[in-house]
Amino acid sequence: MDDKVLWIGFTDENGSLDKPSLEALTATRTIAEGIDGELAIGLVGGSVDAAAAQIGGAGATRVVALAGEAWAAPRYASDTAACAQIARTVDAGIVVATAGSRFNRVCAGLAQRLGGAVDTQITDILVENGALSVSRWFYRQRMIGKLQRTVRPWVLSIASGSFVPCEAGDATVTPIEIEGFESRTEVLGVEAGTGGSQTIRPDAETLLVAGAGWTKKQADGEVHTDDAASIILEFVESNRASLGSSKSMVDLATEGQAVLPFLTHLHQIGQTGASPRHAKGLSTCCHGEEPHAVGWRFINERRAINTDANCGWAQGKADVLYVADAFEVMKKVNERLAD
Ligand SMILES: Cc1cc2nc3c(=O)[nH]c(=O)nc-3n(C[C@H](O)[C@H](O)[C@H](O)COP(=O)(O)OP(=O)(O)OC[C@H]3O[C@@H](n4cnc5c(N)ncnc54)[C@H](O)[C@@H]3O)c2cc1C
Numbered sequence: 001m002d003d004k005v006l007w008i009g010f011t012d013e014n015g016s017l018d019k020p021s022l023e024a025l026t027a028t029r030t031i032a033e034g035i036d037g038e039l040a041i042g043l044v045g046g047s048v049d050a051a052a053a054q055i056g057g058a059g060a061t062r063v064v065a066l067a068g069e070a071w072a073a074p075r076y077a078s079d080t081a082a083c084a085q086i087a088r089t090v091d092a093g094i095v096v097a098t099a100g101s102r103f104n105r106v107c108a109g110l111a112q113r114l115g116g117a118v119d120t121q122i123t124d125i126l127v128e129n130g131a132l133s134v135s136r137w138f139y140r141q142r143m144i145g146k147l148q149r150t151v152r153p154w155v156l157s158i159a160s161g162s163f164v165p166c167e168a169g170d171a172t173v174t175p176i177e178i179e180g181f182e183s184r185t186e187v188l189g190v191e192a193g194t195g196g197s198q199t200i201r202p203d204a205e206t207l208l209v210a211g212a213g214w215t216k217k218q219a220d221g222e223v224h225t226d227d228a229a230s231i232i233l234e235f236v237e238s239n240r241a242s243l244g245s246s247k248s249m250v251d252l253a254t255e256g257q258a259v260l261p262f263l264t265h266l267h268q269i270g271q272t273g274a275s276p277r278h279a280k281g282l283s284t285c286c287h288g289e290e291p292h293a294v295g296w297r298f299i300n301e302r303r304a305i306n307t308d309a310n311c312g313w314a315q316g317k318a319d320v321l322y323v324a325d326a327f328e329v330m331k332k333v334n335e336r337l338a339d
Helices: 019-034 049-058 076-088 101-114 225-238 246-253 290-298 326-338
Strands: 004-010 036-047 062-065 094-098 116-120 125-126 130-137 145-149 153-156 206-210 242-245 279-286 301-306 320-323
Touching: 004 019, 004 076, 004 101, 019 036, 019 049, 019 094, 019 153, 019 242, 019 320, 036 049, 036 076, 049 062, 076 094, 076 101, 094 101, 101 116, 101 153, 116 130, 206 225, 206 326, 225 242, 225 326, 301 326
Parallel strands: 004 036, 004 094, 036 062, 094 153, 116 153, 206 242, 206 279, 279 301, 301 320
Antiparallel strands: 125 130, 130 145
C-alpha cells in the first residue's frame, strides 16, 4: 500500500479535467517518482472520455473510473463512496486530489472511511531519502509548515496554482462499480453564487483590485460611483481579469455609503480575505495597508495607482507605483486595450 500513489480527478460537464486538477496530477507524479512508487489514477464524473485523453501518458500503472449519471454531480454521499471505492480498488497509500470545492467537501470523510489521515491545501512536495514531506501555509499565509506522517492512507488536497499542470496523452480506462450503492440525496440543479462571483477568476493572468478610493469624493468634490463601476467592469471583462477588493470597499455597503454593487466579501483580498495567485496584480484606489497587502503574497508582479505618493504601496509593497488619478489612467488603459 505504502508505495501506491493515487490521484483522483473529477471531470466537468464535458468530461474533461480543469487546470487545478492537472496541477494536482503533477504533484502526485512528483510524489510517486520521489518515493519510487506506483502511480494510479481514478476518474469520477458523468463521462470520463475527454479526461482519459488528457492524462494517458502520465505514467499510471492503473486508470480506473466511476463514470455515469450517478457520479456527475458533486454530492457528499456519492463522492465519498466513489473516492473510497477507488482508493480501495488500487490499494492506495497516498490519495491526492485538487483542493477544489468538490474534494474539499469529502476529503475528511474519505480519510475517516479509509482509516487514514488528511492534510489540506498542500503547496509543496518534498522527498528526502525516500521520506515524503508536504508543505502548507498556516495562520492566513503567515507561517509555512512542513508535515510528515506515518499513518496511511494519507489523503492530500493540493492548493491550486502551486504546480505546473500535467500534460499527457491518451489513457485506457477500466470502469469500476460500487455494488449496491444508493444515494438518498437528489441533485435538483445548480445555482451560481449571487453578487458577481463570476468576476472572481482564480485562473486569470491579471488581478484588478478596487479600493475604497473609487467611491470617495474626487478632485471636483463629487463622487463618481457609476463611472467607477463601468471603468472597473470594462477592464475586468475585456481582459478576462479577476476582480478583488479591499476590506474597506466591501464594508462600505453596510455603512450606507455609495458602493459598487458587484463587489462582495468574496472579493476581499488580505489578512481576513483571500490570497489569490495571479501572475500580475494592479491595485487601484487602494491604500496598500499591511492587512490588505499581505493577501498579495502570491502575486508575482504588483503595480498600484494612487494619487497619494506616500500610500502603503510606496513603502516597498509594489514593484511599480503610478502616482496618478485611477479614473484617468484606467479610462486610457481601457481605450488602448479596445484598439
Ligand atoms: C485585523 C485587521 C484585518 C484586516 N483585514 C483586511 C483584509 O483582509 N483586507 C483588506 O483589504 N483590509 C483589511 N483590513 C483593513 C485595512 O487595514 C485597511 O483599512 C483597508 O484595506 C483600506 O482599504 P482601502 O485602501 O480600499 O481604503 P482607504 O484606506 O480609504 O484608501 C483609499 C485610497 O484611495 C486613494 N484614492 C482616492 N481617489 C483616488 C483616485 N482617483 N485615484 C487613485 N487613488 C485614489 C487614496 O489616496 C487612498 O490611498 C484589516 C484591518 C485589520 C485591523
